């Protein structure tokens with residue numbers, strides 16, 4: 671039997687590597703940095719990282735996800751603080767996008783901000799809080815390592831970032847992609863995940879499902895007709911989670927798919943890549 675005994679040379683090599691200056695945070699595919707993009711970067715397990723001044727999770731293997739919001743500025747500051755307190759600063763150049771804007775002027779004020787009675791407002795507030803709580807669950811496991819596929823394919827009737835300007839007042843942008851398919855069409859998990867919320871009748875989004883992909887990355891599926899999973903279920907990528915509907919404030923059968931990373935809404939079309947034909 672042969673035994674391995676570290677030679678003096680080998681030990682010197684280990685000590686030399688250990689004393690090398692630490693490598694700074696490396697953004698993978700920085701050329702893909704654009705508003706609404708989700709990028710991966712490599713840091714160190716013991717480091718802490720901020721993006722635009724906000725702390726983001728550093729995975730046990732040192733990976734960091736950088737989520738760029740729809741209105742991210744052209745340069746985003748990244749700061750990595752190493753275990754020894756040393757700070758490394760860099761800026762990420764972010765491509766600015768042109769979103770689809772629909773301007774409507776001369777509307778009566780009631781159409782710009784429709785009045786709501788107290789009971790409806792209470793219901794909406796409750797549902798928003800439920801969704802926020804479901805999205806806030808921190809699962810320390812990179813379920814997203816499966817990568818992402820489209821939950822279903824079809825014509826897009828709505829895209830990320832598009833918004834209306836009513837009487838000069840910009841409304842909340844559309845954060846999802848709307849995929850048109852008939853009611854009953856299967857919706858598949860775009861990546862591995864855990865079902866964190868099923869709400870059959872949300873005021874706005876009707877049948878709503880939230881899938882947790884780990885570390886604060888999650889998908890929401892809106893206007894669904896039926897659910898084939900339950901809260902707490904682990905679902906592998908490709909598993910049928912339910913079907914397309916037209917529930918809630920919807921004008922026709924479609925799936926609205928949204929992707930959020932720790933409160934930052936990103937473009938699902940950039941996460942899933944080109945839709946297969």
Ligand SMILES: [Zn+2]
Pocket residue numbers: 828844846847848926
């Ligand atoms: Zn939509």
